Amino acid sequence: MSAGTSRRDWVLHSYFPSKVERIEAYFTGHGYEPHRHDTYAIGRTLSGVQSFRYRGAMRHSLPGGALVLHPDELHDGMAGTDEGFRYRMLYVDPVLIQQALGGKALPFIAGGLSNDVRILRATDTFLQAMEHPVESLEEDDALHDLAHALEAAANSRRGRRAPDYQAAERARTYILDMNGASITMDALEQVSGRDRCGLSRDFRALFGTSPYRYVTMRRLDICRDLLLAGSSLADAAVCAGFYDQSHMTRHFVHAFGLSPARWLSLLKSR
Structure with missing residues (x-):
């Protein structure tokens, strides 16, 4: 797909049925205010320089590498040159990573940028043009490969107690069942069978964000x-x-x- 000669900013979503959200976008200057979402944001810059502030430093993504932004990490987005920047991104629910890793703390890629060939290969399926559909079985295989590529490439945090995946998953399922209704921490304690401090810590480790977020x-x-x-x-x-x-x-x-x-x-x- 060509960006054409237009200098107007745009965002294109893939509307094929999928477990992950996929976009392609182009921005001429300032793209995004500082924000944080509860998914991995994993992508590639297709042209230009994609600049962003992440964990206290300015980063610059160039074509050929990968962006790997951890859930709930504050970041923004802007063009690093007058050319603007074009990129593709997928947003991966940590739940999908947990299905492959089985209750381990989420992998963290330091700096938000990676040239690790395992990550680049594992994202090929998702970062094709938006008009290219990803079949269900193909997607499941790709998610499995991506989870293990992230785990292999991450700087592991050793010595940490394993989180209680079953308790956190009970709390997460309850939140989904409530469909946006107000929820108290007392209710989550009761549903999960876990004290609030332990539940909050494990929820963040497993799903990338707090229960409230x-x-x-x-x-x-x-x-x-x-x-x-x-x-x-x-x-x-x-x-x-x-x-x-x-x-x-x-x-x-x-x-x-x-x-x-x-x-x-x-x-x-x-």
Whole structure:
């Protein structure tokens, strides 16, 4: 797919059925405000210089390497040159990584950039052009390969007590069943059979974020679906469990680096 001669920013989603979200995008200057989402963001710069602040330093992604941003790590995005930058990215739910690793702490790739050939090979399936569908079995194989590539390439944290995967998974399932409704830590303690401090620590290690942030992100998932279906910002916010549109917009920007209106306009501009 060609970016053409237009200098207008755009974001293109793959709408084939998939367990992961895949996008291709182009930005001429400033792309994203500082934000953090509860998925791995793994991608490649196709052209230009993709610059971003990550863990206290400015990083620069060039064509040929991979970006591997850990869940819940604050980052932004901008063009490193006047040329702008074009890239592909996939967003991988840590739950999919856990299905392959079986309850280990999530792999962490230092610095957010990698030239590890194992990661590059494992992402080939997902980082094809958006019009290329990924078959279900092909996707499952690719997720398995990606999980183990991340584990092999990560700087391991040795000596740490193994997290209680079953307890954390009970809490996560309860959150999903509540579908955006308010949840208390007391309820999560009861459902999981784990004290709140241990549960919070294990939840972060296994799923990349806190229980509260996980609830918030599921509400934002509902919002995005409703907005794409034509709901107003105000209606989507209330239906998803936020107090009002302002409350939802604040969390949307913190999670995605864009306002809901800007996000919708980019999807429509390509």
